[in-house]
Amino acid sequence: MTAADLQQYIGVIDRMKSLLNSADFDQVFALLTSELPKSKQFLLKMELKRMAQPCNYFIDLRGHVDGDVSPYEFMGKTHYMDKNAIKVFERGLKQYGSYTIGLYEEVLNTENNFRVMHRKEAAQRVKTALQQSSTRKADTDTDTLPEQYAKIIHFGSYTARQDERMNFAIEVEIEYQGRRFDASTSDLSVSGCKVKLTKPVQINPGESIKLFFTGLEQEFMLGLADGVMYKLIENHSKAANHYLRLQRLVSADGDDKQFADFLQRFITGNKRRYKVNLDSVCQTVQTKGYEQFYVPRISALPVFIAVKDGQPIPKFAFTTEYSRSVWHYFLDEQHQAVFDSLLNVRRLKQLLQQTSEVKSTIIYSFTHAAKGKLFFYSATTEELAESEQLKQLFLGFGASKSSWRVFHCNLLRTSAAMAEMPDTIPEQNQSKPAGAHSALVQQLIKDLRYIVNLTDITSTDNTFWYQSYKVDPQQLKQLANFGHKKRADTPPCEAVAAQYVNLRSESRYLYKTAVQIVQPEGDAEINGHSRDFSSKGLQLETTLPVQFEKGDVLLISLPDMQKISSRFELNALPYEIMAISKSRSIMNLRAVEGEQPHNGRLFFQQLIQNNRAKLTPAEESPKYQGLAPALRNMYLNAQNNFALFLHRKGIRYEIDTVAQSTDCHSLQNLLSLSSKNAAQMDLAPILRNNAASLHFAQQLKQMKRFDSARAYELFIALPATIETAPTELLCRYDYEFDTEQLKQQFVLDALQNGSLFCFKLMLSRTGRPDTDYIAAEMNYISTYAIHKAKALEEELWSVAGVIDIVDISTEVPWRYGAKVDPIKQKQIQLDQIALQLKQPVT
Incomplete structure (x- = not known):
């Protein structure tokens, strides 16, 4: 439009x-x-x-217009339009000369379209509301957004406890450098305690102090006249009180064993009376619960790289429903992954040499099929920045290919030690202690040193802009410099699927059989084969890419199955497309039920019932038991992602929880800049204009758990210099621009006048929480505080969606043709953030 x-x-x-x-x-x-x-x-x-771009979209106005809709045949496709839309369509064919994007938009924006009518009504309501509120807000600061502080979850962060802590207040005295201070305990365990003081004491973490249990000595004969040695772990203040977290130092001669035994008996005998401190276990439940929502929906494909004899070797790719398409994209004609050439030594060194904490780049890629082989071509931002001519050649030619992809590449450091999950409940309360990984898993992960996240950030809109780069056909031979060489000794890289709760309504079984898609008269049948099936649906892979879209209904036949079944007619069975891969060759289909029972469903029901023992479940046991959890732990301990969680509260949806890693994400830093409270994260700048309820929530309501993620883009502009803090962020979402040209103008203006940060937000719907994963912690909490367990359970069950966020700031300038070096621009942005974070918050 x-x-x-x-x-x-x-x-x-x-x-x-x-x-x-x-x-x-x-x-x-x-x-x-x-x-x-x-x-x-x-x-x-x-x-x-x-x-003027050719358009292949089906037009289906059923339920979308105020009028009677009827079938309309055009170029072998059946569209559904009302009389008004048909007039617009036929008039447009004469104007445009063919079916184009412009004509498609005109048909979808007729005056009787409910969406157009609703948009006009909404615009009028907003205008009226603004007029009514302008008087009420005349005396207020209209530029100030109300704060929306979020709860922060730290991925991969678990508090390990060797023993139970009991909330217990008793008088103690602290002796430090010959001086004594009165204090009291806040909680107590065998290995440590927390003490509360009314006045601050200057003690540095790591220093030793002596603790006298004066209150306990009045009730028990402990023989602690010389006190007990402790080490300061942490100190902090809250309100008017000051707290010291202490760890008991074990004496070499074992003189303190009697005191340790006393504490153990004392806590065991009194924990029902004084309550066990559950803060660390509750925090662990939240962390693990949100991780299990997030991991299956990460948009990145983590590739684990081992180092042997100084050479990087891609060993494993950690796949999920959302990243499996990236894995399939990088498979050659022999179904071998090409990560060894994609992530070669030179590129890894370039990433490691970056001065920023986050090591990232953009990889542009396309493929070329010839003589039964698939050839890969790829280039990074740094490689293309070396030559303007090659940059235009690669981007312009590559974007014209159907295999064109743009990936965000992020390098992380890891080690086998990160694979261990610490004990999250006191050791004596575990039904079975958490042991180390098996010898086989340890052998498989011992050489892993790096993780490379590959996130597909391709979209139709950005491909269109890259196609505007001029291509000189005489220079195409130079693209050979970016081609991946074929190797006979390519090291194998295996896909390891993430393990999480299975939310399917029924089991699927692996089975390959011929499938034919019945086409309209005159069109040849499309051949393919099934990959797996259940009674209600199947997964189909075609020999060639198809032009179908999600929601289309296909008529399929099962010729080989028909030979073994005379009871059911297995021709022209209606199936609806529920999802389609980016390669457009793999589709998930669901049986379309009509007035009569679906023959395909009845046939597969009988097939499963009679052959269940012979069929192979699609959810097969992992090849290496325990490897997937090990890789999961390594990823969560190394990643530097940033995610938002949507909670359903009644009929409303709210974004009030964020998850982050130990390394600061650029969006996290930006939100810190605009916050008035440096200790909290204010989401108000990115949730302006009710983004959570009017856009994310509305989209989420229309999504199913198995739907592909819905992508948004967020642009944040900053002025060249900042004089005050907190800093006001100019935030715009892609849906706020009526055209790509307006979006381009905003980007170019922001780059010219200051700094620009760009993010891709991928919204997906979550399923139910994986309660088995947190069962041990929940049982422990329920033993001592059932109300806390219920509150945690309600919080996790209210999670409805997750937004994965990727920084695409280095990709956007080239997309819109900005005459800037993205690498230098990135450094300017990092310097800008560092400068602003030093500004005092008033």
């Missing part, structure tokens, strides 16, 4: 529609726009080119 800023030139656009593919286009366009600025001429030409 043409942007508002171009509406004044709608006459020029209408005049040029019929000349879009004409040889006179440039001449007529120059005459009609001769008095316009060059920038407006550029935007108009880009808009016309976009509108």
